[in-house]
Amino acid sequence: MRKLGELEGVALGIVLKRQPCTAYAVRIELKASPSSHWRASAGAIYPLLSRLEHEGLIQATNDNSDGRGRRHLSITREGKKALKAWIKAIANPDRLSEIFDPLRSRMFFLGALGHQEQIALAESVLEALDLNLENSQQYVRQNPASGDFFEHLGAIGGVMNAESRIKFLREALTQIRRHKT
Amino acid sequence: MRKLGELEGVALGIVLKRQPCTAYAVRIELKASPSSHWRASAGAIYPLLSRLEHEGLIQATNDNSDGRGRRHLSITREGKKALKAWIKAIANPDRLSEIFDPLRSRMFFLGALGHQEQIALAESVLEALDLNLENSQQYVRQNPASGDFFEHLGAIGGVMNAESRIKFLREALTQIRRHKT
DNA sequence: CGATGCATGTAAGCTGTTACATGATTGC
């Protein structure tokens, strides 16, 4: 059984949670989730789900109740097995450290800016991060502990990450101010 | 002036820091950095740097002091302008939230596992995260405040992120134990 | 004198993006 890619895992997971649902719904959910790496373009989602269907990880039933030719997706036994394997693969330290954070990438090169520019940028990013935190907190409220437990956990993770980034940038800003070229 | 992609920005930043340096050195540095999204494959780096050279953002001088045909890269005035623009682009909230964390992606779907499996996985990931933290701390020691200031800042960011993930997973584990399906 | 590291690249393939194309349904 083939290993799933990152977007494949996420998409398959969404199918499991929302089944029976359309490919469109999967796409919207991906877009809606805050701080996502994925743009969830149609050109990615539809071929991806076709692939998963072709491999027997999801199945589709045609819904002819209206003229839109909706196709309702659900996960198969094989699909759930593949999803579980995908989830468990995170225990691999290499997979675990495949993080991507455009803010931290840029910190390494902040020295390319002048001292005033550094401070101005850090301050404006700090504002953006505050908005970011508010969005994450709102997402938690939209997914309370009373609803889907793991959706709630993931949302909490988003808040903690946002807080961590703010803490980091505040610390960085303090040190930059002290630094003076 | 064209906007730089993420890997382009990072590569250009490394050239600025290490110049004059070879493309190979850029690649090694990318690989060495802990928790990197990029595999820094030759097939990515060499065409990328050729592109930047072609566009006048970096320049190369041939070094014939040995038979390896080394090409020493350095950044141009235009290149530094492009790099600064790339760094400042992080103030854009959309760019800022393009985070990717394979651990958090999977938290949303942890419910696909049985309760015991959830706990076992979380525990083994927690161990891997501890190693992760140690690596990040070592990276800080390798890049002390006495050296390149921003390299040090970036390294600190790595540690804070590692700590944040551990804190998150500990919290998650506690809640999962309480949850009992 | 052989293994490892330095150094540069290419070819095929996969995955994702943007932009386009089409059409039905719903709400104002």
Add this chain to the structure above:
DNA sequence: GCAATCATGTAACAGCTTACATGCATCG
């Protein structure tokens, strides 16, 4: 009736990976 949303897809392209190919230098 018209706009927004639901819904499915394709085509062209960009970017990165794996795997391959080549050859010099250095160290034991």
